[in-house]
Amino acid sequence: MTERNEDWPTFRHDPAHTGTTGADVPEGELSVDWTANTGDAIFSSPAVSSGTVYVGSSDSHVYAFDAESGEEQWQFATGDKVESSPAVVDGTVYVGSDDGSVYALDADDGEKRWRYETKDAVFSSPAVVDGVVYIGSDDGSVYAVDADEGDQVWRFDSADAVSSSPAVADGTVYVGSDDGWVYALDATDGSQTWRYKTKGDVLSSPAVADGCVYVGSNDTRVYALDAETGEQRWQFGTRGGIISSPAVDSKRVYIGVMDTTIDLDFVGAIVAIDPESGEECWRTQSEGFVDSSPAVAGGLVYLGTHGAQLRAYDCANGEETFCVESDAPILSSPAIANGRVYFGSETGVVYSAF
Numbered sequence: 001m002t003e004r005n006e007d008w009p010t011f012r013h014d015p016a017h018t019g020t021t022g023a024d025v026p027e028g029e030l031s032v033d034w035t036a037n038t039g040d041a042i043f044s045s046p047a048v049s050s051g052t053v054y055v056g057s058s059d060s061h062v063y064a065f066d067a068e069s070g071e072e073q074w075q076f077a078t079g080d081k082v083e084s085s086p087a088v089v090d091g092t093v094y095v096g097s098d099d100g101s102v103y104a105l106d107a108d109d110g111e112k113r114w115r116y117e118t119k120d121a122v123f124s125s126p127a128v129v130d131g132v133v134y135i136g137s138d139d140g141s142v143y144a145v146d147a148d149e150g151d152q153v154w155r156f157d158s159a160d161a162v163s164s165s166p167a168v169a170d171g172t173v174y175v176g177s178d179d180g181w182v183y184a185l186d187a188t189d190g191s192q193t194w195r196y197k198t199k200g201d202v203l204s205s206p207a208v209a210d211g212c213v214y215v216g217s218n219d220t221r222v223y224a225l226d227a228e229t230g231e232q233r234w235q236f237g238t239r240g241g242i243i244s245s246p247a248v249d250s251k252r253v254y255i256g257v258m259d260t261t262i263d264l265d266f267v268g269a270i271v272a273i274d275p276e277s278g279e280e281c282w283r284t285q286s287e288g289f290v291d292s293s294p295a296v297a298g299g300l301v302y303l304g305t306h307g308a309q310l311r312a313y314d315c316a317n318g319e320e321t322f323c324v325e326s327d328a329p330i331l332s333s334p335a336i337a338n339g340r341v342y343f344g345s346e347t348g349v350v351y352s353a354f
Contacts, residue, residue, distance in 0.1 A: 008335035008342075009049045011085035011125035012245060012293065016208040017167040019247025019254075019333075025298035026339050029322040030312070030353040033340070034070035038063055040081075041331070042344025044095075045125070045293075048337035049088035049107065054095075055332075056082025057348055062095055062103070064110060067338055070352060074110035078103065085125035085165070085333075087133075089147065094133050096122025102135055102143070104150060114150030118143060125165040125205070127173075129187065134173050136162025142175055142183070144190060154190035158183065165205040165245075167213075169227065174213050176202025182215055182223070184230060194230030198223065205245040205293075207253075212275065214253050216242030222255055222271075224278060234278025240266065245293040245333075247301065252281055252315065254301050256290030259283070270294060270303050270311075272318060282318035286311055293333040295341075304330025304343055310353065324353045 006023040013021050039059030046055040052073060053065045058081040064073040079099030086095040092113060093105040098121040104113040124136035132153055133145040138161035144153040164176035172193060173185040178201040184193040200218030207214045212233060213225040218241035224233040240258025247254045252272040259269035268290035272281040287307030294303045300312045300321060306329040312321045324341075332344035341353045 006338050007049045008337040009047050009089065010087035010127065011045055011047070011165055012205065012207065012247070013295070015127045015129050015168040017165070017205055017245065018207055018209055019245070019294060020249045020296040021336055023297055023337055024339055025300065025336060026354060030324050030341060032324060032351055033354040034352045036065050036070040036072060036350045038348040038350065040348050041346045042348055042350065043083040043331050044344065045085040045333040046335040046342040046344065046350065047086040047088050048335050048342060052107065053342050053350065054086040054088060054093050055344055055350055056084055056086065056095055058083065059348065062086065062093065062105065062110070065350060067340070070350070076105055076110040076112065080121070083123050087126045087128050089128040092147070094126045094128055094147070096124060096126065096135055098123065100137070102126065102133065102145060104147070116145050116150045116152070120161070123163045127166050127168045129168045132187070134166040134168055134187070136164060136166060136175055138163065140177070142166060142173065142185065142190070156183070156185050156190040156192070163203050167206045167208050169208040172227070174206040174208055176204060176206065176215055178202070180217070182206065182213070182225065196223070196225050196230045196232065200241060203243050207246045207248045209248040210275070214246045214248060216244060216246065216255055218242065222246065222253070222273065224275070236273050236278050236280070238271070243291045247294040247296045248275065249296050249315065254294045254296065256292060256294060256303055258289065259285055261285070268305055270301065270313060270318070272315070284313055284318040284320060288329065291331045295334045295336050297336045302334045302336065302341055304332060304334060308345070310334060310341065310343055326351060
């Protein structure tokens with residue numbers, strides 16, 4: 001099984017977590033063309049590979065659905081909630097579970113190939129590069145695990161839970177920790193290259209592009225750090241803690257944030273930031289808070305909200321072009337593949353919008 005250019009095979013699309021794809025997207029407004037039910041809330045973000053949608057559910061299962069029809073192909077039971085987002089590489093699905101394990105499953109039938117146990121819940125999502133699975137655990141460690149055999153390659157210990165998902169670029173693993181640090185680790189042996197201290201938990205997952213690392217923190221700021229040295233290039237202040245992970249294209253950095261109305265009520269928003277200067281390009285408020293991370297394709301940026309809507313915005317100016325209604329808040333991040341947008345809702349429903 002080979003991942004195709006139009007696939008979205010991992011959290012944030014690629015190991016560098018750019019959240020951006022060149023895949024075709026449908027013209028005009030989207031509408032829901034199928035839904036599929038799981039047994040509980042979906043915090044996991046879908047991965048799409050070779051005609052199949054893979055997603056985790058809080059009902060403790062990993063699911064595979066046909067990408068065009070939504071027909072269930074298989075499900076696999078873990079020992080606890082699956083809030084981690086799957087990565088699909090070379091016919092294998094890699095995913096974490098709140099039972100503390102990382103699983104490797106056959107992409108065709110869901111059969112378990114191996115299981116690696118950490119010491120706490122695995123909310124982090126895997127990045128798979130050059131035969132190695134990189135993932136964090138709430139036990140405070142970042143793990144590198146052999147993708148074929150499930151054997152530990154190395155482990156790096158931070159001072160608190162690692163819910164952030166590692167991004168991998170140019171031989172370096174970038175990841176945040178609840179201890180407030182952003183770490184750069186050598187992908188080969190896990191040795192620390194640099195670290196940068198924020199003033200809050202780093203639940204957001206880094207995005208790496210053009211020699212820069214972009215990441216949010218619960219200290220209300222978005223940071224741009226030099227990928228080689230960790231030196232701060234800029235910081236951008238918002239009005240609340242940031243859980244959303246940034247998406248990056250050639251012109252802007254996009255991220256979901258907390259905002260306030262003219263009456264000082266808290267709402268969610270999406271902000272576009274100039275990647276060179278850190279200046280705001282535009283800001284558009286949404287209904288409900290935003291935990292979802294944006295996805296970019298075809299000149300549009302897509303984002304789920306607590307207001308039970310998937311919204312699409314013009315990348316150039318932030319104007320909302322349309323929204324797709326769901327049955328419940330959307331905490332899952334959208335995946336764009338094969339002319340469709342896939343996402344999950346808090347009631348356990350997987351949506352395909354076409």
